[in-house]
Every structure is written in structure tokens, then in C-alpha cells.
Amino acid sequence: MLEIRKLERHIGAEVQGVDISAPIDAETFKKLREALYAYAVLVFHNQGITDQQHVAFSEGFGPIEMTMESDPIGNGGPIGIISNVDEYGELIPAEDPRVLYTKGNSLWHSDGSFKSNPLRGSLLAAKVIPPEGGETEFASLCAAYESLPEEKKAELEGLVAEHSLANSRAQIAPNLMSEAFLKETPPANQALVRTISETGQKALLVGSYTTRIINWPTEKGKNLLKELLDWVTQPQFVYRHSWHVNDLLVYDNRCCLHRGLPWDRRKYKRILHRTTLAGEGPTLQ
Numbered sequence: 259m260l261e262i263r264k265l266e267r268h269i270g271a272e273v274q275g276v277d278i279s280a281p282i283d284a285e286t287f288k289k290l291r292e293a294l295y296a297y298a299v300l301v302f303h304n305q306g307i308t309d310q311q312h313v314a315f316s317e318g319f320g321p322i323e324m325t326m327e328s329d330p331i332g333n334g335g336p337i338g339i340i341s342n343v344d345e346y347g348e349l350i351p352a353e354d355p356r357v358l359y360t361k362g363n364s365l366w367h368s369d370g371s372f373k374s375n376p377l378r379g380s381l382l383a384a385k386v387i388p389p390e391g392g393e394t395e396f397a398s399l400c401a402a403y404e405s406l407p408e409e410k411k412a413e414l415e416g417l418v419a420e421h422s423l424a425n426s427r428a429q430i431a432p433n434l435m436s437e438a439f440l441k442e443t444p445p446a447n448q449a450l451v452r453t454i455s456e457t458g459q460k461a462l463l464v465g466s467y468t469t470r471i472i473n474w475p476t477e478k479g480k481n482l483l484k485e486l487l488d489w490v491t492q493p494q495f496v497y498r499h500s501w502h503v504n505d506l507l508v509y510d511n512r513c514c515l516h517r518g519l520p521w522d523r524r525k526y527k528r529i530l531h532r533t534t535l536a537g538e539g540p541t542l543q
């Protein structure tokens with residue numbers, strides 16, 4: 259029996275009664291998609307799944323998007339591996355560029371918002387989890403927009419922001435991205451406020467990828483983007499997930515930001531597998 263239990267006031271729900279390793283009927287998938295639109299983050303526990311089962315389950319939420327060819331976590335396949343472990347199963351040194359690159363995940367972001375057709379959602383499966391730290395936090399972009407004062411909503415109407423992956427990684431360390439990867443990920447412009455097609459709700463689209471507001475003086479734009487990010491990430495809009503091995507999380511990138519919290523990378527391994535859901539089209543008409 260499918261059971262859905264709300265986690266925080268504005269975001270997150272825990273789902274029980276589903277075995278992701280087995281085929282799931284259309285009626286159940288419909289309920290899961292509706293739950294995703296309502297809660298932005300769905301948490302499933304005790305799902306020891308293969309990558310193939312992970313991909314099959316992801317497709318129930320919509321078409322999946324392959325990783326980019328030069329993406330250090332994916333190499334063009336359906337699964338992105340977010341990890342601090344090398345191909346021999348050894349910890350990668352904390353100062354290695356591969357680890358520094360994934361440290362970008364510690365900044366608030368919506369996966370793939372730097373793409374002209376931003377990713378709709380993502381599914382993260384926990385394979386190896388540190389005994390302490392390494393939680394993931396999610397912040398509701400819909401509840402944050404809804405609770406803005408009306409005059410602020412009017413001020414944001416029609417604004418466009420530039421999003422850049424290089425900008426986010428530059429906040430961690432210089433030269434983290436290869437020339438090929440930089441070429442594959444040029445900045446993209448996105449509506450600052452977008453409407454979620456299934457619910458009609460509006461959501462802010464901010465985060466560490468944003469660089470500036472188009473047609474605004476640089477500083478003024480940066481200040482607004484910081485003000486909005488501070489607003490979205492207030493505790494009342496946030497769900498913090500403490501991982502267990504075999505947890506699977508589905509999140510709607512249109513309705514939430516997320517970030518990974520630190521852990522002792524010199525001591526503990528952490529491996530997550532991720533699939534992504536393709537966007538429905540550009541946020542700008």
C-alpha cells in the first residue's frame with residue numbers, strides 16, 4: 259500500500275509501500291508524480307537498486323537526460339556518479355580537482371539551471387554514506403516565492419538572470435573545468451520567476467549558477483540575487499535529509515534548490531548515483 263507522509267511544512271515527503279526494483283503500475287506512478295509536484299522532494303528508504311532499475315524508475319517521471327560528454331561525473335551515460343572514491347575504490351585526496359569539482363555541490367543550486375533547457379528533476383541513490391555529515395538540504399522555491407511581499411513579486415516580474423556552471427565552480431577554485439567542458443556549458447539566460455506547468459505555482463530560479471540580472475548594473479543584480487537566495491534558504495523553507503545507504507530521493511529542480519553539507523572527505527567515502535529528468539523547454543519565450 260502506497261503511503262505518503264509529509265516531512266516539513268513546505269517541502270518533502272517520505273514514501274512507503276513501493277519496491278523500486280520491481281515494475282510499478284501506471285496508477286502508482288501517477289500518484290508518485292502528483293506527490294512530487296506537491297512536495298518537491300520524495301524520500302524512499304531501503305531501495306537496494308541496480309543502475310538499470312534506477313534508470314527504469316526515473317523514466318516513470320518523464321524522459322531522462324544523459325550526462326554531458328565531457329562531464330567529469332558522467333561521460334555521456336544516463337548515470338552520474340557523485341563520489342570521492344577512485345576507480346580502485348580508494349579515497350581521492352581532498353585537494354584533487356575531481357573532489358574540488360564535486361565540492362560545487364555544497365553551494366545552493368538547481369541541477370542544470372545553466373542549460374538553456376534546464377533539467378526538470380533528478381533522482382539520487384545513496385550507495386556509500388559517511389557516518390557523520392554529508393547531509394543534503396533542499397529549499398522550496400515555490401513556498402519562497404509565494405511568501406514574498408506583493409510589491410517584491412511585482413518588482414521581479416519579467417526579470418531575466420544569467421546562469422553559468424563556470425561561475426559556480428569558480429567560487430570553489432580556479433581552473434576546475436576542462437576547455438571541452440567549458441565549451442559544452444556556455445551560460446544560459448533564465449526567467450527569474452517561472453510557472454510550474456502541472457500546478458500553476460510560481461517558483462524563483464536563483465542559486466550559485468546565477469551571475470547577473472540581464473540589463474541591470476552588475477552590483478545591483480548581484481545584490482538582488484543574493485537577497486533572493488537568502489530568502490529562499492531560510493530555515494522554514496528547508497528540509498535536511500540525513501542519508502542512509504539505499505535511500506533514493508527524487509526532487510523537482512523547478513521547485514527546489516539543494517546543497518550537500520560537508521563531511522570529513524579525508525576519512526570517509528561518499529558515493530551517490532544520479533539520473534536527471536529532461537526539461538520541458540526554455541524558461542524564456
Ligand SMILES: [Fe+2]
Nearest residue numbers: 363367369516
Ligand atoms: Fe545537485
